Every structure is written in C-alpha cells, then in structure tokens.
Amino acid sequence: MIDPRPAFVLVRPQMGENIGAAARSMLNFGLEHMRVVAPRDGWPNERAVALASGAGRLLDSAKLTADVPEALSDCTYVFATTARDRDLTKPVFTPEAAMAEAHARGARGEKVAVLFGPERAGLENDDIVRANAIVSVPTNPDFASLNLAQCVLLMGYEWRRAATGASGSEMEMAGTDWVTHAEMDALVAHYEQRLEAAGFFFPESKAASMRRTLRNMWSRMPLTRADAQIFHGILRQMVRWKERG
Template sequence: MPSDTPQPAFVLVRPQMGENIGAAARAMLNFGLDRMRLVAPRDGWPNQSAVAMASGAGRVLDEAVLVERTVEAVADCTYVFATTARQRDLTKPVMTPERAMEVAREKIAAGEKVAVLFGPERAGLENDDIALANAIISVPVNPEFPSLNLAQCVLLTGYEWRRQTVETASEVTEMAGSDWATAIEVDRLAEHYEETLDSAGFFFPETKSDSMRRNLRNLWSRMPLTQADVRMLHGMLRQMVRWKTKG
C-alpha cells in the first residue's frame, strides 16, 4: 500500500523505456514519494526492465496505477502541473520546481489533490497533455541543451518536494564522538604552547613579545577545536619536547 503521507502523484505519460520508469521510481522513493501513475507505457506493463532498474523501490512500481489516457490519470486531482522545457502556445503560469512544490505543499495541506505530469523521453508532453494542467514546471537548464532524462526530471521535482516538506539543516558538523572544547580548555592549551615556546626562545625580540602572544591566543580562538583536538595538540607538543630532550 502507498504511504499515508500527503503528497502529489507523479504521472509518467507514455514512458518509452522500462529502465526510465524504474529509475523514476527509485528517484521518487529517495524523496519519500510513492504514488506513481502510468499512462500507456510503450512497452506494456508490468515491465521487468523497470523492476531491475528500480533497485529497492519495487513497491512504487507494485502500487503504480495504470491508465490509458492522461485525463484518466488526473481525473481526481484539483491542481495539475506539467513539466516541459519547450515554449508552448498556451497561457499558463510557469514555475521553477522549487516554487511549484511550494504551491503543491500549500494545496495538499488545504486538502487538495495534486499531480505532476512528466512526458515521454523522445519529445516530452504533447500540447493536449499540457492543456490539462493548471501550471507548467520549467527547470532552468542550459537553453542550448534543455532536454532532461525522464528520471532526472522526476529526481529534481522530488528533491524540491522534499525540501518543502522536511526540515533539513543547511549545514551540520559531525562531531565524531567528541564535543567542542570549552574556553578554559583552549586557554590551557594556549598556556601550554606559550610556556614551551617561551622556553625555546620563540618570543623574540622582547619588544614584540606581547603582540606575538596575543596573536597566538587569537589563532587558537579562531580555531573550531574539539576536546579531541585539544588532547592531540597537547600530546604533539609533549612528544616534540621529549624528542628534543632525548636528542
């Protein structure tokens, strides 16, 4: 059974290759989508090439709805997007995938049913298909090479859907089992290095000693050190002193 998560239906209109259907299913499941609808796939259905390419996303194919006409695929929907890179002689809003999935999220949250149409690999959606849509999704691709593979277009749209519906930090730091060093731990590290460098005659001439120490402290404070980093830097300095003493 498809998941209960509110989401748009992805409609593959007259897809030609089973491999692309399978790759599209895999792309959908990557981003938590599992409602696929198929309009008259060229090589029939079910398709073993699709199953092989889905690689773990077979349940999306198992639950895919098969119909003969595009209008049947969107019959229960209140808002439909059509993906196309070509200019059409049809007056419709044209949105980026990001904006389209923002609109989709708003409409689905309000209880509406939304579908996204993806055209066949060779030439994309026909005007009769696009006439059924409320808006167009256009990916900002290189105008000299605008053609996207079917699964690539599904992947892009699915990614934007995921961004709209799942809170994801734009950047995180993996701490690898350690915590950030505290100010006192960094201060002790700085003192350890200052004492050792002072013994080695590093702070010379005397007139520049204060500024050199201050710059060294500033260097440590600019570093995002973990407790493990601090322990390693203490150990490095101790080992270098031992090695010098042995010499």
C-alpha cells in the same frame, strides 16, 4: 492521517526501463504514488520491473490511465515539468521551490501531482495547459533535456528535502563536542608557555602583538575537544623529544 506526498504522473512514457528507473528513484525518496498514462509498450511492462529492482511494489500499485485528464481527476494542484519555452502564462518554479510548495499544499490536505513528459519530446502544450504551474530546471540551455528517470530523481530529492527539513549542510561530531572558551584558553596558554620557553616571542617589543596574533589565529579555528587534546598531545610529545635529545 493526511498523506502529503504528491503523485508523480508519467505521461506516455516510451521505455519500460525508464519507468522502472523512475520507480526506483521515487522510492529512494519515500514517494509511492505513481501514475502511468498510456505507456507506449503496454502495461505491465517486464523491462520496467527489471529496472525497478527493489521498487517493484510501486509498479504493482501504479495507477494506469488512458489520458492525462483521468490521471489528474482527483488532484487539486498540478505541476508540469518542462525545459522548453512556452507561450503560456503560468507561474514558473525551480524544483526546490516547487516541491516546497507541493509539501505545503499536501500538508493542508490538497492532492498535488507532478507531470513528467515522454522521453522523446516531453510534455505537449495540451498537457501543460492542465497544470497550475510549470517546473523548470536550470539546465545548460544548449543541452537542456533530462532523461525521464533523472527528472523524477531530481524532483524526488527536492521533495525529500522539503518534507524532512534537511539542511544544506551539517557537522558530524563523531562523539565529541566543540571546544569551550575555557578549553581554548588552556590550549593557548599551553602553547604560549612553551613558545615563551623556546624564545619565540622576540623581540620583547613585539611579544604582546605576537600573542594577540596567535590568539586570534586560534579563535578562527573551529576546534572540537578531541582536536584540542590532539594539539596538547603534539606539544607535549615535542617537548619530551627535545628533552631526550
């Protein structure tokens, strides 16, 4: 079975805490292929384990390499994350577009990797020239640098969205359903009946226009069946209260 998930390659990371936080971010979104290139403080790293929390198994299975070429040796397409302008001619993707592309390529059996640079200065040009494309996050140009774990989290989130087909929004119906036109007609008729009895539609010459306005207002409201029952109940209770008075 093809595993379409990309490898996240941490290039010369400087702080074990960031490696651990990156592992946790990866596992949040179902990514488990971590590669670590020449970590400054050696490997394994106790601080990385401490920050990884329940994602320590990613660190246990992480592939340690001495340089970027070794880390990318089995890859067919590579993205490099960078916030700086480069004098390099390459396709530039947003994180969303990059991870959609990564998912499509992975589903075809390609091995995709994403490069993340060290905390202090990011990827060097010698690293980026090995990538097929650049990922640029539309950050504040006056403060563009992202923490390593933050960048991993962002890319992992976009990967998960692409992999699961998650929509931008959805409605949780909580056991109900949308009101039908017949149910809406019944609700409108209930209110018109009671408003008529209360003398609301006055003067008579404007009654038809007022009914249309109210009906149009109701039709703009995205009511559920539960909502409609609440509106019916409100009106019934108000009538009972009036009659008791």
